[in-house]
């Protein structure tokens with residue numbers, strides 16, 4: 090790995106922008122990443138827009154989400170228009186554009202409802218496909234207008250898990266599998282494809298519980314999804330998860346666990362990838378061993394091609410350490426970090 094992990098740069102951008110949070114005029118960042126999309130390895134451009142942020146984060150927010158770091162409460166329609174215009178001036182066309190907003194693209198408070206569709210129109214003049222993210226509660230209102238872009242827009246929803254207790258107690262998501270199913274079905278009935286994010290290892294889960302939860306969740310939601318992305322936890326600034334991590338009560342998942350989840354789902358017909366933020370780093374999924382780079386590359390190569398040989402070829406002696414860690418946790422009946430294990 091001789092380049093900066095593109096998703097890791099998103100985290101860096103967050104830290105950087107915390108220092109200049111008064112910024113209203115510039116989008117957060119743009120970069121490219123590769124993914125197996127539309128049946129082939131595709132280079133996708135990512136644009137992270139700076140908005141007022143997720144409305145849920147103003148009320149409470151999810152336990153792992155530090156994306157408010159990239160937001161500014163005073164950003165309105167004009168600032169968003171300017172961000173998009175300046176982005177499209179530099180990057181007018183391509184195959185796939187992903188727009189992330191650190192919130193929901195279809196939240197009318199975050200992005201003016203008229204502007205939402207102006208953005209879609211402008212982007213689809215130069216790009217073949219557009220991927221945006223949204224919580225499910227905003228979908229119903231935009232369906233009528235969204236319909237005509239069927240086949241060219243994909244809506245990503247971060248369900249994280251299908252387990253109601255994990256969503257409520259570990260993630261604090263404030264929506265559940267039923268809400269997701271309703272929105273996903275409505276989108277697909279109108280020709281809009283659905284991408285679903287799962288969170289590997291929400292807080293309070295042991296390594297084994299986390300693996301089982303992601304496997305079960307992916308199987309549960311596959312019938313409602315056109316694309317699944319397994320996102321292993323990365324520790325973001327100013328979150329509950331960061332607090333637990335600092336106190337020695339949380340460890341991000343092992344890369345072994347990511348591989349296990351992906352391998353266990355090989356019979357699922359929906360494409361499943363895992364683009365890992367801070368892979369191999371302490372704050373991201375890691376084995377904590379010399380194999381971290383090899384595993385990160387293997388998972389990345391798999392996610393770009395869906396070729397399981399990249400995962401099946403991953404071997405290392407630290408598999409025993411990972412298994413022991415899991416067993417100690419199960420015996421203790423509680424999620425642990427290495428700090429606790431070494432005490």
Ligand SMILES: [Zn+2]
Nearest residue numbers: 378380405407
């Ligand atoms: Zn190893």
